[in-house]
Amino acid sequence: MYGNYYHVPGRVTRQRVSMQQAQEIALDRVPGQIVHVDMELEHGVLVYEIFIMTSDNRLFEVEVLAKSGRILKVEEEDDVD
Numbered sequence: 001m002y003g004n005y006y007h008v009p010g011r012v013t014r015q016r017v018s019m020q021q022a023q024e025i026a027l028d029r030v031p032g033q034i035v036h037v038d039m040e041l042e043h044g045v046l047v048y049e050i051f052i053m054t055s056d057n058r059l060f061e062v063e064v065l066a067k068s069g070r071i072l073k074v075e076e077e078d079d080v081d
Helices: 019-029
Strands: 033-042 045-053 059-065 071-076
Touching (some): 019 045, 019 071
Antiparallel strands (some): 033 045, 045 059, 059 071
C-alpha cells in the first residue's frame, strides 16, 4: 500500500551532535585531513562515518554516535581508492 515509503521514528532521527562537532571529535582521536563524512542509520542509531587521511597516507574510518558524540569505532581502511 505504501510502496517504497520508509518511516524513521522521530526519536531515532534526533541528533545532539552536529556534523562539525563530530568531525572535531574524530580529528581529536585521529589527526589528519577529513576526506569524507556521511551519516548512516545503523541498527536504529544515527552514526557519523568520518574518513580521515593521516599525514602518512593511511585512511581511517571513525564512527561517532550522533546522539552523544561517543566514538563507536576507529578502523584503518585496507583498500584506499
